[in-house]
Each structure stands twice: as structure tokens, then as C-alpha cells.
Amino acid sequence: MTVTASSPNRWIAYGYLALAMALAGSYVALSKPLVAALPVFLLAWLRFGIAGIAMARWLKKPLDELPMTRNTRWLLFLESFLGNFMFSICMLFGVSMTSAVSAGVIMATIPAVVAVMSWVFLKETIGPRIWAAIACGALGIGLLAWTRHNPGPNAANPADTSRMLLGNMLVFGAVLCEAFYAVIGKKLTGAVSPKRISAIINLCGFLLMTPMGIYTAWRFDFAAVHPSSWLLLVFYALAASVWTVWLWMTGSKSVPAAHAGVFTVLLPIAAALVGVLVLGEPLNSMQVLAFGIALIGVLLATVPGRTAASPIEPHL
Numbered sequence: 001m002t003v004t005a006s007s008p009n010r011w012i013a014y015g016y017l018a019l020a021m022a023l024a025g026s027y028v029a030l031s032k033p034l035v036a037a038l039p040v041f042l043l044a045w046l047r048f049g050i051a052g053i054a055m056a057r058w059l060k061k062p063l064d065e066l067p068m069t070r071n072t073r074w075l076l077f078l079e080s081f082l083g084n085f086m087f088s089i090c091m092l093f094g095v096s097m098t099s100a101v102s103a104g105v106i107m108a109t110i111p112a113v114v115a116v117m118s119w120v121f122l123k124e125t126i127g128p129r130i131w132a133a134i135a136c137g138a139l140g141i142g143l144l145a146w147t148r149h150n151p152g153p154n155a156a157n158p159a160d161t162s163r164m165l166l167g168n169m170l171v172f173g174a175v176l177c178e179a180f181y182a183v184i185g186k187k188l189t190g191a192v193s194p195k196r197i198s199a200i201i202n203l204c205g206f207l208l209m210t211p212m213g214i215y216t217a218w219r220f221d222f223a224a225v226h227p228s229s230w231l232l233l234v235f236y237a238l239a240a241s242v243w244t245v246w247l248w249m250t251g252s253k254s255v256p257a258a259h260a261g262v263f264t265v266l267l268p269i270a271a272a273l274v275g276v277l278v279l280g281e282p283l284n285s286m287q288v289l290a291f292g293i294a295l296i297g298v299l300l301a302t303v304p305g306r307t308a309a310s311p312i313e314p315h316l
Helices: 008-037 040-054 070-097 100-107 110-121 128-147 158-188 194-218 227-252 257-277 285-302
Strands: none
Touching: 008 040, 008 070, 008 227, 008 257, 040 070, 040 194, 040 227, 070 158, 070 194, 100 158, 100 257, 110 128, 110 158, 110 257, 128 257, 128 285, 158 227, 158 257, 194 227, 227 257, 257 285
8 A cells, every 4th residue: 555645644653854963963962071071983883782772672583574585685784784884884984083063064964875875776756855854954954054163263274174175074984874774774664663673783793893992991990980971972872873763764664765865864953963062152143044044945845745756665
């Protein structure tokens, strides 16, 4: 049975996708103090380990689920390698090397990259409203980033410029990983339950990170970490590896990947809001305008038109 854009199930899926990206933006922003307290590889390894304990029972295969094919296993590995392992490394190292302004502008390209990959790999049709929504998201977050830019009177020295360039490249690498994550996740939800996908790709991420995690842990002074950082680590692990993944997989099951990708504009918006409400950064009228433009993009993608569009099944 085809699910139309005006059905209640579609709106529930939109809610899952929006909440997933809001959580993602929150933990991206709150990862800054964690990176200052813990090395990146150790932080990522502990994240996967904590989440693995929370999701251990999700690994069991449901009775009504068909055995996984070789193609499904390969997609699960790619989902973990790109969406968990490489995204964590690129994003955590990237935001530590570049400015928040540059990172925000680059992250605003996520919806466009997801849409292009959906068109290339899933053969999904991208209509004018989706392209307009993508443009609104990029314009809104770009404006947000631009208004927060406050260059000093002196130009950065060559070493700082090279470091920022590398950081920008790493953040864009994270954008590519996020786009692959969205597209591959759309294909996986037809074969494996969202909970089991979450547990399997987290386990793969833990195994991939274990060699570097153990090496870093062996030389790290755990006693120097403040208790509040450990509490923040638990939230980060559950939000990044459990709640966000499950919400995204559940929502994307009944929404075309190009539509779902528009919701990624909420990731940098949520990150900026956490900066304002939690980290005490100022919020001016231009930033509010940027939020509004990005949210208009979400409405363009979610409010049903005169002719409801049905999801395009992937051709693979």
C-alpha cells in the first residue's frame, strides 16, 4: 500500500526525522567540551561502548525478519563505517580545527548533498519544492553562519589558515558521510528493523574504533576528567548512537531520502540554539531570521501539495 504525503504516518515520520536531527545538533554542540576533556579516539570508542550496552538486546534477530543477504551485510558495514566511524572522526577533529562559522556554512550543504545522492543512487525524483526547500535551508544556515562571523583586524597567519582549511575539509567529509548515511539507511529499512540496524552499526563502529581507543586509553589519565564530563559523555553516547539513529531509521522508512534529507537543516540550527541557550552565546535578529528561513524549507518539504507524491522505490 502506498503511503501518501498527507497520511498521519507520514507526519509521524516527519516528527521522528526532526527530533533525530535536533538531537544530533545538540550533541554536536555539546561535544566541544567533551573534546577538550577526552581525546577524540577515546571519546568515540567510549561512546560506542556505552551505546552498545544500552542496545545489546536489539542485536537479536526478530522471528519475522528474513535472513540478511550479502548485500544487506555490506550496506550495514558501509552505514557504520561512513555514518558512525568516519562521521565521528571527521566532525570531532574538524570542529576542533576550524571556526564555528565555517562549520555551520559547510553543514548547511547536507540537504543538497543528500538530494543529489538520492537522485544518483536511489533514482528518486526531486521536484521544484524540494529544491526550493534545500535552497532555503542552505540560505538560512549560511546567513546564520555569516552573521556570527566577526573577523579580527589582522589576517590569520599561514599556519592557522592551513589548519582551518584542513578543518573545513574534514567537516565537509562529515557532510558526505551524513549524506551516505541517509541514503544507505533508506535502503536498509526495507530489509532490517530500525532497532537492529542501530545496534549492528554501533557494534561495527565499536570494533572499528577499538584499536585506537585502547591505545589512547592506555596512556590517558582518567582521574583528571571531571564527573560532569562523564555525565555529558553518557548523554552524548545515548543521543548519538541510540536515540538519533533509531529515530532517523524509523522516520526514513516511509519518507523518500531526498525529503528526509531536508530535515538535516535542523542539525546546525539545534547546534546554534544549544550554543545560545546552554553555552550563553548571544542571539540577534539576523540569527532569528536565519532560523526562520531554514524552517520555511522544512515546511516546503512537508506540507502536502495539491498532488500528493508517493515515495519512489529504490532501484537495486
